[in-house]
Amino acid sequence: MSTTVRKPVHHAVYDTYADWETGHTTAHLARGGHEIRTVGPTAQEVRSIGGLRVRPDLALDALRPEDSSLLILPGADLWDTTDDLAPFARKAREFLAAGVPVAAICGATAGLAREGLLDDRAHTSAVSFYLAATGYGGGERYVDTDAVTDTSGAGALVTAGPTEPVAFAREVLRLLGVYEGEVLDAWYRLFHDSDAGAYAVLERAGAA
Structure with a gap:
């Protein structure tokens, strides 16, 4: 009898990542039997905005959509101050094109907006004018709510603002069938x- 192997959930980590935004999500995914693997810009240690030090399980270049069930992108100061995290937005494009879900919260939504990934999908963030400042073309698809899951494309996309970590988790837990x-x-x-x-x-x- 064949059994289905559950693929890991991949959680991006990078300097200044907002450690409080995804804690509910990862804790309850893990309790639901999902392996959580961290992905950094490289394999070198990073430090969260709260001072937590994390050594990633793998580097971004080694991450393939076909090896994952979900990519989680937390917010970070770096999303708005440099282009250092643009490779994570490009990786999100790969995931969605491959039909693998992506979940982005806070500043990561701005990164996806700059990558053009929110132009044709329903989404939310901190506030509409935060995303508008990126110059993206998806303003008409912005939804003023706690969290949004858009399934109109090849891969599902979850978005939320920085004050909604529980709603963000709710959408992910629903998406992966945990609850x-x-x-x-x-x-x-x-x-x-x-x-x-x-x-x-x-x-x-x-x-x-």
Whole structure:
């Protein structure tokens, strides 16, 4: 009998990456059985905006879409101050073209906008004028909401602003089938709204 091997989730890490933005996502993906592998510009250690030091599991050049189930791009000061992270946006283009999902939050959405990846997809970010400053052509596709998943292209694209790490996680967990239906709703209510009553739903489902 054949079994399906679950491919890892790849989480980009680079100097000044916003470590708080993807913590809910990676923690609950891991609890759901997904391996998380970090990807840096090189294999050299990077340091988050919170001072955490991370030695990447692999360098960006070694990452292939066919070896992954998702690419996560967190925000970072470098998205708006240099072109150093442009290779990650180009890698996101490779992933989407190959039908592999990408999830970007905060400054990473601006990186995708500069790469032209938001011109034809529904998306969100911190605020509309933040993306407008990139000069991109997707302003009419901007959605003023907590997080957006667009499935109109070959690969699904999740976007969110910096104040919505829980909504960002909700979209990713739904996309990869970790939680769904009332369980996903309860998860969101617990971690976003501190709704203690939602815990019972998760406990019954074995997700607590």
